[in-house]
Amino acid sequence: MSLRIAICGHVDHGKSTLIGRLLNDCGQVKEDRARKVQSFCENAGRRFEYAFLLDGLAEEQEKGITIDVTEVSWNFQGREFTIIDTPGHREFLKNMVGGASRADAGVLLFDVGSEIQDQFKRHAAMLGLLGISRVIVVLNKMDLVDWSEDVFFAREREILEFFASASMPRPVILPAAAWMGANLIHQAAEMPWYRGPTLAQLCADIPPPKTLGSMALRIPLQGSYVRGGKEIFVGRVEAGSLKVGDPLVFLPSGKKSVVASLEIFGEPGRRSAEAGESIGFTLGEPLALKRGELGCGEAAPALLARQLRADIFWLAKEKLEKGATYQLRCGTKEVGATVSSVTELFDSSGCLARVNLQLSEPIGIDHFASCESTGRFILSKEGQALGGGRILAPEAGAILWMTGLSGAGKSTLAEALEKRLQSQGLRTKILDGDVLRTGLCRGLGFSDADRSENVRRTAEVAKLFAESGMVTIVALISPFAADRDNARLIAGKEKFLEIFVDCPLSQCEKRDPKGLYKKVRKGEISHFTGIHSRYDAPGAPDLHLRTDKLSIDAAVQEILGLFSPDEGLEC
Amino acid sequence: MSHFNSPREEARLKALESESIYILREAMKFPRPAMLWSMGKDSSVMLWLARKAFFGEIPFPVVHIDTSFKIPEMIEFRDRKAKEWNLDLQISQNSAALKAGMSSACGKLECCTALKTQALKDFLAEKNYKAIFTAIRSDEEASRGKERIFSPRNSQAQWAYEEQIPQFWDMYPSDKASGDGHMRIHPILRWTELDIWLYIRREQIPVLDLYFSKNGERYRSVGCAPCTGTVRSSANTIDSVIEELRVTKVGERAGRAQDQADRYAMQKLRKAGYM
Numbered sequence: 001m002s003l004r005i006a007i008c009g010h011v012d013h014g015k016s017t018l019i020g021r022l023l024n025d026c027g028q029v030k031e032d033r034a035r036k037v038q039s040f041c042e043n044a045g046r047r048f049e050y051a052f053l054l055d056g057l058a059e060e061q062e063k064g065i066t067i068d069v070t071e072v073s074w075n076f077q078g079r080e081f082t083i084i085d086t087p088g089h090r091e092f093l094k095n096m097v098g099g100a101s102r103a104d105a106g107v108l109l110f111d112v113g114s115e116i117q118d119q120f121k122r123h124a125a126m127l128g129l130l131g132i133s134r135v136i137v138v139l140n141k142m143d144l145v146d147w148s149e150d151v152f153f154a155r156e157r158e159i160l161e162f163f164a165s166a167s168m169p170r171p172v173i174l175p176a177a178a179w180m181g182a183n184l185i186h187q188a189a190e191m192p193w194y195r196g197p198t199l200a201q202l203c204a205d206i207p208p209p210k211t212l213g214s215m216a217l218r219i220p221l222q223g224s225y226v227r228g229g230k231e232i233f234v235g236r237v238e239a240g241s242l243k244v245g246d247p248l249v250f251l252p253s254g255k256k257s258v259v260a261s262l263e264i265f266g267e268p269g270r271r272s273a274e275a276g277e278s279i280g281f282t283l284g285e286p287l288a289l290k291r292g293e294l295g296c297g298e299a300a301p302a303l304l305a306r307q308l309r310a311d312i313f314w315l316a317k318e319k320l321e322k323g324a325t326y327q328l329r330c331g332t333k334e335v336g337a338t339v340s341s342v343t344e345l346f347d348s349s350g351c352l353a354r355v356n357l358q359l360s361e362p363i364g365i366d367h368f369a370s371c372e373s374t375g376r377f378i379l380s381k382e383g384q385a386l387g388g389g390r391i392l393a394p395e396a397g398a399i400l401w402m403t404g405l406s407g408a409g410k411s412t413l414a415e416a417l418e419k420r421l422q423s424q425g426l427r428t429k430i431l432d433g434d435v436l437r438t439g440l441c442r443g444l445g446f447s448d449a450d451r452s453e454n455v456r457r458t459a460e461v462a463k464l465f466a467e468s469g470m471v472t473i474v475a476l477i478s479p480f481a482a483d484r485d486n487a488r489l490i491a492g493k494e495k496f497l498e499i500f501v502d503c504p505l506s507q508c509e510k511r512d513p514k515g516l517y518k519k520v521r522k523g524e525i526s527h528f529t530g531i532h533s534r535y536d537a538p539g540a541p542d543l544h545l546r547t548d549k550l551s552i553d554a555a556v557q558e559i560l561g562l563f564s565p566d567e568g569l570e571c
Numbered sequence: 572m573s574h575f576n577s578p579r580e581e582a583r584l585k586a587l588e589s590e591s592i593y594i595l596r597e598a599m600k601f602p603r604p605a606m607l608w609s610m611g612k613d614s615s616v617m618l619w620l621a622r623k624a625f626f627g628e629i630p631f632p633v634v635h636i637d638t639s640f641k642i643p644e645m646i647e648f649r650d651r652k653a654k655e656w657n658l659d660l661q662i663s664q665n666s667a668a669l670k671a672g673m674s675s676a677c678g679k680l681e682c683c684t685a686l687k688t689q690a691l692k693d694f695l696a697e698k699n700y701k702a703i704f705t706a707i708r709s710d711e712e713a714s715r716g717k718e719r720i721f722s723p724r725n726s727q728a729q730w731a732y733e734e735q736i737p738q739f740w741d742m743y744p745s746d747k748a749s750g751d752g753h754m755r756i757h758p759i760l761r762w763t764e765l766d767i768w769l770y771i772r773r774e775q776i777p778v779l780d781l782y783f784s785k786n787g788e789r790y791r792s793v794g795c796a797p798c799t800g801t802v803r804s805s806a807n808t809i810d811s812v813i814e815e816l817r818v819t820k821v822g823e824r825a826g827r828a829q830d831q832a833d834r835y836a837m838q839k840l841r842k843a844g845y846m
Contacts, residue, residue: 001582001583001586002583030820030821030822031820031821031822032821032822032825033713033822054716057713057714057717057732057733057835057838058835058838059733067717067732067733068717068732068735069717070709070716070717071709071716071761072710072716073710073763080579080583094736094737095735095737097737097739098719098737098738098739101739101740102740222593222596222597222599223596223599225625225626225628225630227626227627227628232626234596234624235596236589236593263626265622265623265624265626265627266623266774276585276586276589277585277589278588278589278590278592278593278596278624280626291600315737329742373740376740377742378739378740378742380744380745382747382748383744383745383746383747383748383749384736384737384744384747384748385736385737385738385739385742385744386737388739388740388742
C-alpha cells in the first residue's frame, strides 16, 4: 500500500504550492486540471499558482488558502505515496488533525525567514501525539533569504532544540524553495553548500510502516449477520492474525469461544486472515456478542479498563473541563467518559492535554505503545468528534494492597497479577504476609498491637518499592481498618489501591490451602482472623472482588482495569 | 500488455477493498441506509463491494435516480443485474419537472439540479432514508477531493463544505451528526479511476459496454445521454482501458458537459445536494 505523508505547517508557508510543484515536476498533473488553473491565473494576471492544483474550492482559490484536506497520489522511483495536504490556519486545526491522523509520516513546512510560532509547534506536537515519529522539516522560501547558509543553519539549530525540548524524535531538516522546485526533485544549484538528499529522495527512503501481523490478535466487532442459518461476526483484523481453530476471548464480556470458520464472500475455504483484512467468522459455540466487543487471542488478551490515562488533542470550541462527560469510542465500542482530571496542558490554547477519564463501564483497550488501533480513542458529543487521544501505559510505582481472610485468594491473585503486569513490561514486587513473617516481621505475634506493627512495617517497605518505580503487590490479611488507613497515609504521594479479596469464611475453610483452618479447629492455633480475632471488611475499597464467584482470570482483569490506566487517586 | 495486476497493485486493491467493506459495515449503525446506483463503473464497484460486505444479501435498497435521459443500454443492464443479484431496486424520478419539460436545453446546471438533486431530495424525504451511499471518488474532480468518508447533509440536503466536522482515523460520526438531514457515505472515496478498472479486472465485475471503444470512441464516464460525451480511444477491452489510463493526461470527466458549465460547477451543484 502507498506510504501516506501529511504536509503540515503554518498558513502561507507554502504547503499546497510544494505539493503542486512536486506533482508537476514528476509529470503527474492531469492536463485539463492544469489548463483550468492556467487560464484562471492568466485571466487574473498572476503567475501560475501550483497550489490551485489542490485547493479546489472557490473560497480557497479566491482567498489563496487551504480550508480542507486534499489527498493526492504521487509516484516517485516506482514507489507510491499518498500526499495529504492539510490546512495551516488555527481555525482549521480540526481538518489538519483529521488529515494527519491517517498519515505514516509528516512533512512540516516552515518559512525560513520567519520566527518559530505556536502553530508550527502545535503541528509538530500533533504529529507526535498521533504517533507519527518520522518527520521531515522543510525550511522553505530559501530564495527570499538569498539562499543563505547561515540563515538555514541558525533556523535548523532552533528547530532541533525545540524538538529535543519537547522530547520528540529528531527530525530531518532540509532547505528548499518550493515554488521554484528547488530541492524537491532536483538538487538546487543555488545552494551548493547543501549536499543532503532532496525532499523526494527523503520520502523515498522512509521505511514502510511496520507490519502488524506478528502482534496479538485484535478484532473489534462491527456486528453480525445471519446467513444460511449461521451467525457471522464481522470486523477488521487490527493486529495479529486470525485462524480457524484459534481460541478467542471477547472484552468486555469475557466470553470465550473458538473460531469455527472464516467467512469471506467469494473465497470459500479460507483458513486464516491477516491484519488489515475486513472479514467474517463463525464461532464454535453460539455466543451472544454485540458490536463493540473486542476479539482477542486468548493467550494475550487486551486490558479491561474502567479508567484511562491519556494524552489527548482537543478541537472543539467549548473547553475541555473537569467533570464533563463525553462519548468515548475505542475500537467499535462506545461508552460514557467523564474527565476526572486534567493533569497537564502542553499547549497555550488548550488543544493538547494529559487527562484522566472515568468510563461508564469497563472496555477492552491496549496501551497505544503496544497496539495503536486499540490504544486510541475519540471523544464526541452529539455524534461529532471533539477530540481524540492515545492511552498511556500505567505509570510505574503503585501499591496494590490486597486484604482479606486467610484462604481468600490473596497470594494466588498476587502471583497471577504479577505475571500479567510483567508481560506488559512493568517491574513488580510481591510482599506476601506469610513470607514477611519469616524475615522482616519475625518476632511479631498475633496480638492486636503486633498485627498493627506488622501492617506498618509492610506499608513502609511497600512505599520504598513503589518509590523506586515498582508495582508493589501486598498480600496481607491486614484485618483492622485503622491499620489499613494508616498504610494509606504511609504511602503518601505513592498511589495506593485497596483491594478487598472477599470470600465467605466457610469457603475459605473449605479451601484451606495451608491447612491452617484444620489446625485452628484442633485448637493448635489461636488469635486466628475470622474465628478468634475480628476482621474489618473495608467500607469503601478501590475494588471489591468476590473470589468465590470470580475466576482468577476475571479477578486479575478487574484489577488491571482499575490499575492499568493509572489514575483514580487524584480525581 | 499485461492481463494481470502486479503484486503491488494487488496489495493496494486488497487494502482498498478492506477499507471499503469496513466503511459499508460501519454504516449499518445508521437507521435506514440506501445505496445510489447509476450503473456506471464506480457505483457498480460499490455495489459489488456491498455484496461482499454482506455475504451476497444487501440489507438495504439500491436506488436509481432516473432522469429519463439515461442511455437505454444502462436501463437494460440495471434490470438484468437487479434480478440476478436479488436487489431491492427502487427508482426515483422527478416526474413533475419532466412533465414541465425539463431537459439540458433549459440549462445544464438547472437540469442536473431538477432531475438529479431534487429527485434525490424528494426521494429521501419521502422514504426517510438517513444514510445514502454514493460512489464518488476524490480524484474525479476538485470539490469531491475535499469530501469526507462520512459527510453530513442538512435537512435541505446541503453540504457545509466550509465547516466540515472532524473525522479521525476511521471512527466515523453517528447519525446524530446529521441531525434532521442525512449522512452521505462514500465507501470508495479513496479509489482512483485506475484502481476501479484494476479491481474490475481482478473481480471480473460486469460493466456497461459503453466503456469500450466502438468506431474509435468510448465513454470514460457515463451519465445522461445529452451531457455525456465520448473520448477518442481504441481501448475495447478491460486490459486496454487499463493501459490507456496508465498513460493518459486527460481528466476522467472531460466528457461531462455539466462540469464545464461553470468554473466551480460541481462545487455549486454539490453544495446544493448533488452527488
